[in-house]
Amino acid sequence: MFEEMRSRRAARRITPGDGRPLKRFRWWQLPYRSLFYLRLPDGLGGQAVYAVDVKRGQDQTSETAGTDLYLDGRHHARSKLPASFPVPGGTVEVRLSGFGLRRCHYVTTKGTEHLLVPDSASAEGRRARLDRAHPVLSRMIGAVSLTVLLVALVVLVAQVAEQITAVPPVAERVGAFTAPVDLSFWPNLALTLVTLVAGTERALRLRYSRLLDGAAG
DSSP states (O other): HHHHHHHHHHHHHHHEOOOOOOOOGGGGGGGTTEEEEEEEEEESSSSEEEEEEEEEOOOOTSSOOOOOETTTTTEEEESSSSSEETTEEEEEEEESSSEEEEEEEEEETSSSSEOOOOOSSHHHHHHHHHEEEEEHHHHHHHHHHHHHHHHHHHHHHHHHHHHHHHSSSHHHHHHOOOOOEEEOOHEEEEEEEHHHHHHHHHTTTTOOOOHHHHHHH
């Protein structure tokens, strides 16, 4: 019943496409545009090519935030975010995070999920190419990103705990807590910047953790 209600809500966010052609990905669109593809049987012995075109950095609560679905190079539909486009055999789900894409998956009617294929010219496509060409380096970069977010989370929790226990009624009950690391402006700024880089790197691989990426975002 819950899934049915969610499907109805997603359907109300979708409007028909206008048939315009899909624009080619350009290098200057790397900071803000994501483009993914999905090939499915067309029922006639061939394949239909779906493309999801979405701008990163949108506020999903905004009425203008949305993503576009193309079919064989023509605009097929548009949906507000988060989006769930019905396609043969399942749905294409699209969600954004604070750093980029959180989901761009084909979810079949049986519940299996498949990540769509990024355009080779996009930031996600270039990151995927690095992973294929240099898997060891790719894993090292991923490990560094994860470590940075873990450190940022620990620092954030410590700072919040210090602020909460500074309130007299709380301090009387549980005692005052002093963060082990008191970061000044510049170290805090540096940590913020490397956290943004780490979160963006994970978003290019569509890795998302509510605890890590949600807190950092």
